[in-house]
Amino acid sequence: MQSDHTSDYTLVQAARIFDGTGSAPESGKAVLLHGGHVAAIGSESELRAPDGSSVTVKDYGEATILPGLVDGHTHMMAPGDGTPGDVTGAEQDDILLMRALQNARTFLHAGVTTARENGAKNKVGFSLKDGINKGLTEGPEMVISGRPITITGGHFWYCGSEADGIDGVRAEVRKLVKEGADFIKIMATGGSTWSSNRLLPSYTLEEMTVIVDEAHRFGRLTAAHCASMQGIQNALDAGVDMIIHCVFEDETGMYEFNESLAEQLAAANAWVNPTLHVVQAGIDHTERIGYERGWLTEDEQASIDATKRSLETRNESVGKLVKMGVRMIAGSDSPWGAYPPGEFVKEMIALTKAGLSNTEALVSGLSHAAESIAMGESAGMLATNRPGDLLVVGGNPIDDLNALWDIKDVYKSGVRVARPV
Numbered sequence: 001m002q003s004d005h006t007s008d009y010t011l012v013q014a015a016r017i018f019d020g021t022g023s024a025p026e027s028g029k030a031v032l033l034h035g036g037h038v039a040a041i042g043s044e045s046e047l048r049a050p051d052g053s054s055v056t057v058k059d060y061g062e063a064t065i066l067p068g069l070v071d072g073h074t075h076m077m078a079p080g081d082g083t084p085g086d087v088t089g090a091e092q093d094d095i096l097l098m099r100a101l102q103n104a105r106t107f108l109h110a111g112v113t114t115a116r117e118n119g120a121k122n123k124v125g126f127s128l129k130d131g132i133n134k135g136l137t138e139g140p141e142m143v144i145s146g147r148p149i150t151i152t153g154g155h156f157w158y159c160g161s162e163a164d165g166i167d168g169v170r171a172e173v174r175k176l177v178k179e180g181a182d183f184i185k186i187m188a189t190g191g192s193t194w195s196s197n198r199l200l201p202s203y204t205l206e207e208m209t210v211i212v213d214e215a216h217r218f219g220r221l222t223a224a225h226c227a228s229m230q231g232i233q234n235a236l237d238a239g240v241d242m243i244i245h246c247v248f249e250d251e252t253g254m255y256e257f258n259e260s261l262a263e264q265l266a267a268a269n270a271w272v273n274p275t276l277h278v279v280q281a282g283i284d285h286t287e288r289i290g291y292e293r294g295w296l297t298e299d300e301q302a303s304i305d306a307t308k309r310s311l312e313t314r315n316e317s318v319g320k321l322v323k324m325g326v327r328m329i330a331g332s333d334s335p336w337g338a339y340p341p342g343e344f345v346k347e348m349i350a351l352t353k354a355g356l357s358n359t360e361a362l363v364s365g366l367s368h369a370a371e372s373i374a375m376g377e378s379a380g381m382l383a384t385n386r387p388g389d390l391l392v393v394g395g396n397p398i399d400d401l402n403a404l405w406d407i408k409d410v411y412k413s414g415v416r417v418a419r420p421v
């Protein structure tokens with residue numbers, strides 16, 4: 001190892017290390033950070049910084065060292081307090097950017113050191129990433145779509161990338177790539193946006209295929225919002241890399257676990273980001289309104305009942321898909337809807353309710369999430385020469401994921417993040 005007098009070493013040790021791959025946690029090991037990276041991982045008794053270098057030793061005792069968390073699905077411009085997307089989408093860009101900065105900091109302080117931003121308005125997503133990279137604000141390493149590509153009046157039209165027809169969608173993909181999009185987010189069905197219908201597919205298969213081909217031609221991955229089955233089918237037929245929400249409902253809203261579609265999902269080896277907790281967060285939000293007011297309107301009660309049924313069927317379908325070998329990743333969708341920032345752990349816990357073990361849920365928010373967003377070489381796994389992004393939590397998250405709430409420290413690029421206490 002070369003000596004470097006201009007920067008220090010930090011030796012991080014704790015009762016155990018979980019490396020993010022799914023291997024059992026190891027005890028008696030420590031992580032040596034230097035120059036923004038993991039310089040070495042080795043046994044506590046042997047790991048040493050080079051002679052003559054200055055070393056800060058951080059011993060966290062009964063705690064676990066993990067890689068920084070990887071949230072595969074965020075919307076940093078949203079408040080996460082139940083405000084409808086159409087209302088957020090009507091706000092001024094500068095306000096949205098200010099909120100995004102605040103949320104990005106909250107994510108980082110909660111241990112998320114990499115986040116994939118699934119769509120913001122106009123330049124907000126691009127500026128957020130740029131600002132973090134320039135050190136103007138703190139936040140996770142951002143992988144961004146910039147704006148989701150959507151049909152005229154489709155889900156998230158207010159973000160500014162409505163595009164229709166073969167030529168229109170091809171041009172929009174090129175425009176997004178030119179502006180700096182790391183991946184292309186496609187709205188394959190409608191969603192909560194008022195002018196859209198979540199049960200109906202939006203793009204034709206022909207349009208979807210052009211979007212995916214064009215994105216792949218530029219080396220960009222694709223991810224499609226699919227709130228009903230025909231959207232999933234179109235996305236798979238077009239070769240989309242990640243299916244988001246993956247709701248097994250037909251165009252009338254009837255749940256049906258379509259075995260053949262599930263088999264195609266498994267065969268395609270597509271990643272699925274089921275976004276389970278954002279559904280629960282919506283239920284909790286409406287129930288809280290009822291509790292504070294003392295009563296619920298008929299519409300609110302009907303919405304709670306329908307959403308609870310939908311969550312049950314989503315849990316069931318995710319459980320079945322996991323058994324069929326479909327790869328799940330944790331992406332919170334926060335702070336969309338009523339899912340506040342800083343609570344990514346809730347999505348991992350939600351995945352355990354659908355059938356993942358604690359270890360699998362952790363991996364879905366670490367190495368698998370990183371791999372699914374083309375960050376597998378730098379995030380989600382602890383190994384030598386990777387960026388020094390660490391999360392240290394009290395206790396053992398393999399025994400109880402709630403240990404992830406007990407954050408001792410977060411390290412970003414080898415530097416301990418100062419958090420408010």
Ligand SMILES: [Zn+2]
Pocket residue numbers: 073074075118333336
């Ligand atoms: Zn989303």
